[in-house]
Amino acid sequence: VAWGEAENVWHRRxxxxxxxxxCAGCDAFMLDGPGMSLLDGAVVHVGQDYGLECLTAYGEKWRGAAYVGLGAMGLEPLGWRS
Known part of the structure; x- marks a missing residue:
């Protein structure tokens, strides 16, 4: 739980x-379909044609960036070893 909170704080900052x-998930213009605004200001496609694919892709993008950023600060998730 603490790692997830650290990722959220890193992402906000x-x-x-x-x-x-x-779209924050697929990078297509939002004219392509209905969108959902997220708490960080990003917008992702949702709906029958997109499902949750763009939302999932965006989550993977920002969490990946947070993981790298936290790692650069010498932090790592509990139980993880390289």
Whole structure:
């Protein structure tokens, strides 16, 4: 739980500024379908044609960036060893 909170804090402080014109998951223009606004200001496609694919992709992107950023600070998830 603590690692997830650390990722969230890193993302809020250091995450890329989201574009309101493009889907944060697939990077397509939001004219392509219905969107959902997220708490960080990002917008992702949702609906019958997209399901949760864009939301999942965006989560993987920002959590991956947070993982790398936290690792650069010398932190790692509990139980993880390289």
């Amino acid at each position: 250091h995450g890329a500024e989201p574009s309101l014109d493009r």
